[in-house]
Amino acid sequence: MSNWTHIVGHQWAVEMLANGLVNDRLGHAYLITGPEQVGKTTLARTFAQALNCEASEPERPCGHCRPCKLIAIDRHPDVKLITPELSGRGKLTLKIETIRQLQQDLNLSAYEARYKVAILERFDAATVGAANAFLKTLEEPPGKVVLLLTATDADMLLPTIASRCRTLNLRPLPTDLIEQSLATRWQVPAEKAMLLAHLADGRLGWAIQAAEDETILQTRTEQITHLHDALAGRRVQRFALADKLARQPDTLPNLLKTWLSWWRDLTLLNQRQGQSISLMLTNMDEIERLEPLATAWSEQQITASLNQTNLALWQLERNANTRLVLENLLLVYPFPKLV
Known part of the structure; x- marks a missing residue:
């Protein structure tokens, strides 16, 4: 478990994913929900590292091997990060063309990874056509493929999408935990760390961004x-x-x-x-x-x-x-x- 420690909070979700990996009880699709910048993509990316880490249990993810390093910077050939595009009026949209391209990629054999992984950020931004197209992949996933969807709220997705995923609902972090993490891990001065922790509304990602x-x-x-x-x-x-x-x-x-x-x-x-x-x-x-x-x-x-x-x-x-x-x-x- 120690190698998941760079994730602040959400301990129950970390334990669920880590135990599934250790006991070989993996799902083919996970839906990680919660407020913006609460840590959904960080958790998904760390899980992708754990799935493909070259270290032995219980060291995975080690953070130092080639797969861990490449996944950390979204450069691994077998781990795709899919993000919505900004369309008119600044609205985020995940288009059907993007989903079809991903489906083609997932049907190909992995280059070097143990598992091919797709992280689909803000899946609540998917068009109806994109969501329906992706449903086929959820129903009949290729072998050794793990799908990780993030969204602010499961209710914003088609019920047929949410029902085919294991859902992890991340909650806002306590203010004191954010303040402590800013001060110790990111060396933010105490007064500024306290202000940012209160302004963050439970979102560590926002606090880190505002500190930088x-x-x-x-x-x-x-x-x-x-x-x-x-x-x-x-x-x-x-x-x-x-x-x-x-x-x-x-x-x-x-x-x-x-x-x-x-x-x-x-x-x-x-x-x-x-x-x-x-x-x-x-x-x-x-x-x-x-x-x-x-x-x-x-x-x-x-x-x-x-x-x-x-x-x-x-x-x-x-x-x-x-x-x-x-x-x-x-x-x-x-x-x-x-x-």
Whole structure:
């Protein structure tokens, strides 16, 4: 088991896969579900290494042999990583042509591996045609082939696809585990590790990416600044901000998700006044702003703002008028009290 230790958390899933390998009770298809960047592909890739590692049990995967090294960088000829393509409006799509090409590859003999493996990321992005085409491979898989599908939710797949896979549902990781891992494995400074762990919402992959890419936190700072500007402004300033933000529609989903997390924190503080809940917050660096607002605004004001932010996200996903959605949202947010 020790050679799976670079996987943080998800111990039950690791044990299930490792035991299946040791006891020669492998399935031909696995569906790994869970939130984005929670570790689904990392688990799938490590399992592919274990399947083809040249070391003996219980050392697999060793991480040092040729198959392990090639699989780690997605360069092994017998281990395919299939990812959806970005189509119009930035939507991810897994096309039937990609599935048919994969099926041809899987029907060929392996070059050097013990098992041919296909890792299909975000299979919930597959078109109906692609999913139906892949169903034949799930029903009649070639010998010595293991299929590893990932998706955010099994319910987003065709029932006939999910029912033919062994499902592993990965859950968000505890905040303290992410914080500890960032500090010890990735040498992230303690204060930054704590902030990223709270912002990560259980997604270690996001936290690692944000630790390595400064622009992620910079973007969040800009998003929070826009929110503060809105809350400090009167109607004219808010309409001007709505106009400005509407000119950058691609940035709005992430911006509104950041705002949503801020309002959730405020809701938590408002409903649990007097209790020590600061460690449960997402936006730890905003607590000095949040605490006074939690008492200054009513529960109705805060709840209305939270719900309207959620509604705005839903409306934008359905191609509503961007500026109108933002104007309606900013008019619901509490206005500053006139002095």
